[in-house]
Each structure stands twice: as C-alpha cells, then as structure tokens.
Amino acid sequence: MADQVTDSTFADEVLRSDKPVIVDFWAEWCGPCRMVGPVVDQIGEEYADKVKVLKLDVENNPATAMKYGITSIPAIYVFKDGEVDHQSVGAKPKAALVKEFSKYLEG
DSSP, rough: EEEEOOOTTTTTIIIISSSSSSEEEEEETOOHHHHHHHHHHHHHHHHTTTTTEEEEEETTTTHHHHTOOOOOOEEEEEEEEEEEEEEEESSSHHHHHHHHHHHOOOO
16 A cells, blocks of 8 residues: 655655655545545556655645645646646546556656
C-alpha cells in the first residue's frame, strides 16, 4: 500500500523528491476513492523505480488540500520538480491511469 503523506511531511516527501510523485488525494468516506486506491497502490508497486506514490487524506490534512485547490476527490496529481505537472480527477480504471501517467512511468 502507498505510504501516507501529511501536511507536515508534504514538502519533504513530495516537493523535494528527486523523481516524479503521484499523490492520491482521498478521504475514508469517499466511495470512488476506495475503488481507485488499490489501483494507485498497484501503480506504485509496479513503477516504484520511476515514480513515488503517496496518499494524502484530505480530511486529516486540509492545509495541503486547500493549497492545491482540491475540491473533488479522488484527485490524483503528479508533482515533478516541486510543481504540479498533471492533474486527474475521478476514479478511473488502471489502464486509463497508466496511459494518462505514461510519460512519468516510462521515462
């Protein structure tokens, strides 16, 4: 399972990472988040050499969610060199996410 990131660890874990970071913004009560969560975990395991995958619970970490304007979840953002490089909102099947993130996964 992907590691959790928090408001206090976000800068170190995400913004200062030397490789792209996929962040799954989610909440426990969100049904679509629970559907896409295992898919994000699989991508993290399969492409661990290319990307880091982390999860941020928006309920417990509202500052980071607000900073990045997270209004709909699940929201999956890719951070590269400390900046948001790609945004995906809504639950999608694994094949769609792999295709959407291919430039980070194959690079």
